Amino acid sequence: MEMMQAVTNLNERTETLQKKWMYNLGILFLIIVGSILVAGSASAHGYVEGSRGDLCTQGVNTNCSNVIPADTEHPGTFPQSGAEDGKIPSAGRPYAVLDEQSSSRWYKHNFQSGYHEFHWIIPAQHISDNYKYYITKPDWNPNQPLTRDSFDLTPFCSVDDKGKSPGNPTHGCVIPERSGYHVILALWQVDYTGNTFYSVIDANFNGTNPDPGPGTDPGTDPGTDPGTDPGTDPGTDPGTNPGSDLSLLNAGFESGNINGWTAWQPAGQSAKYGVDGSDVHGGSKKLWFWNSSGYQQSVHQVKTGLANGSYTVKAWIKQSTGAPNIARMEASGYGGSPVYVNVAHGSSYQQYTATVNVTNGQLDIGFYIQANGGDANLQIDDVELIKN
Structure with missing residues (x-):
């Protein structure tokens, strides 16, 4: 009789321990999930104003309200590494909707070839390495997923920013001749991680902007060229x-x-x-x-x-x-x-x-x-x- 009671007590203690273990496991699971969610939200760092993801948050682009435009980050340096083909707009992050590609899927800004300014919004400031801008080839297929082969892999604009705090920079760039619908890929590479943030801008080219002036370096110094302002005397104080x-x-x-x-x-x-x-x-x-x-x-x-x-x-x-x-x-x-x-x-x-x-x-x-x-x-x- 005592033996049977001992077995019963042991079973009860075992069941109690199992319940406690399952409870603690559940708490641990919630902590891990919470940590992942916090880490995910903390990874939102920077994007180009007016980019595809930015327009999702504004409701201009539809059926993509889950997108966090500053969260499209991928390790590595494009095009040698980085986001894989077909996932370039999302950078492989959980915003696969950004990778949808057709001639009519996304809102397009009216652009002109020539001088243009791109403005970055960087909520989480990280030391910069560089920025690079690419554009789709003249004969690209707008109804196929974006791959490296879609782009001219020589950047039309580069800004070397090694070791600097970025602020919310604006880059003056000269966009090459294009007509019709094209996609611009803007990349910001962080200095100490080597990770890159991806933004794509959908543009409809319908003309040419005025030349900002001879001697302008489109990637670094568009604003100080005396050719941009006919009233400027470059020799004055x-x-x-x-x-x-x-x-x-x-x-x-x-x-x-x-x-x-x-x-x-x-x-x-x-x-x-x-x-x-x-x-x-x-x-x-x-x-x-x-x-x-x-x-x-x-x-x-x-x-x-x-x-x-x-x-x-x-x-x-x-x-x-x-x-x-x-x-x-x-x-x-x-x-x-x-x-x-x-x-x-x-x-x-x-x-x-x-x-x-x-x-x-x-x-x-x-x-x-x-x-x-x-x-x-x-x-x-x-x-x-x-x-x-």
């Missing part, structure tokens, strides 16, 4: 160069919108900004960021055609509600490190300044907020650019 227009578009947001500026927010998050006429610093309008729960938001403007040298950006900013993790003004002179100026919490507008060195004729000016909690705001007004 760059501090008084009449070809350097320092006026910003819609600097006080008096148009009632963000015309002249570009907004960014994470994929899947709706815009958390606006322009209104309450609590302004000057004029009749201001820009605001706000949300009742955690969010990220930025707005920026790229100023091109600048003479190289030192510039100061000024803006009147107020951060009076909530407690954001990050609230700052950003200034990045392409070719140099970005300057971040943190905005302090306070009840009134304060003027913030950032001084940055421009080495490639262009400057990116932006404002950014990241908040885990709700009611965090940022108000911006009267932005100004000054040549030092």
Whole structure:
């Protein structure tokens, strides 16, 4: 009898241990899955504005709302390695919809051969190695998956960026002669991992842009060539160069919108900004960021055609509600490190300044907020650019 009771007790303990083991295994599984999901979201790093994936997040391209455009990353250097043929737009990531290819599948920007600027949005800043731009061959088949054979494998534009923090760069490039529908492949290679981020831009070519001027290096310095501005005297002091227009578009947001500026927010998050006429610093309008729960938001403007040298950006900013993790003004002179100026919490507008060195004729000016909690705001007004 005692033996039977002992066996029963042993069976009960074994069953209890099995249940605990299964429970702990389930918890471990959830932790692993959660870690994978976090790692996946953290891998969102950079993409070209207006690219195929970007237009998916905007609803311009349809049936692709799952795409995270900054997450198309693959190890290796294209074309020797990297994303395999047929999976170039998605970089082999879980966005196979991007690899769908036909003459009518995607929205096409109206392009012209010649000078064009490509702007990158890089939410997670990593030290850059280089950027390269490729275009499909004149006789490519738009109704077949994109492969290496689809592209002219000599890049039409290259930017060497070794060891630099990228900011949100704009690259001026000269696109070769094309007509009709073509795909541009833009690649950003990170310096310390060797991984490459893929963006494809669908373009309909219907003409030729004006030549930016003799002597322009299309991959590195489109903005400082005296041929781009007939009023520029290349022999004058760059501090008084009449070809350097320092006026910003819609600097006080008096148009009632963000015309002249570009907004960014994470994929899947709706815009958390606006322009209104309450609590302004000057004029009749201001820009605001706000949300009742955690969010990220930025707005920026790229100023091109600048003479190289030192510039100061000024803006009147107020951060009076909530407690954001990050609230700052950003200034990045392409070719140099970005300057971040943190905005302090306070009840009134304060003027913030950032001084940055421009080495490639262009400057990116932006404002950014990241908040885990709700009611965090940022108000911006009267932005100004000054040549030092």
